[in-house]
Amino acid sequence: MRHWTATIAHIQLLIGITLYFQSPVIKYFLKNFxxxxxxxxxxxxxxxxxxxxxxxxxxxxxxSALAKRKARDTEKFKTLLVWYVIALLIIFIAIPWPFSPLANRPYFR
Structure with missing residues (x-):
């Protein structure tokens, strides 16, 4: 599961980078900084x-890399829990929720 989570996250990152540079909002941002x-x-x-x-x-x-190097399963799971929860919280902060003070964007346009 550790490996698949990291792999899917990296694929999502590549898709996101591709969409980032095709977005008209980003094109405007880069041209008119x-x-x-x-x-x-x-x-x-x-x-x-x-x-x-x-x-x-x-x-x-x-x-994921730190957990892979742990000897005992309980240490692996504890390491994964801490690092994955931190990553999930960062992702939740970065999402443009409709109620977010960072970016006000509706669910549907």
Whole structure:
């Protein structure tokens, strides 16, 4: 499960990076950076969201690598629990929820 979780997270990261550079919001953000800095929604999607998601994948990968090197199963599961929960919390912070103060975006448009 540890290996599959890390593999799926890395695949999701690659899909996200591909979609990131095809997004019209990001294209506008990159072309008009000085103007886009004034809008917090553009800052969220241009910098905060992508940075936090990348950090979450790094945390998940570190936790997976550390757990693999543990000798006992209880140590492995404890290590996975701590690192995966931290990564999950970072992911939840980076999601543009409709109730989030970081980015106000509805579920459906």
């Amino acid at each position: 000085n103007e886009a800095r004034q809008s917090f929604d553009l800052i969220f999607f241009g910098l905060i969201h992508s940075t936090l998601m990348l950090i979450a994948i790094v945390v998940l990968t570190i936790g």
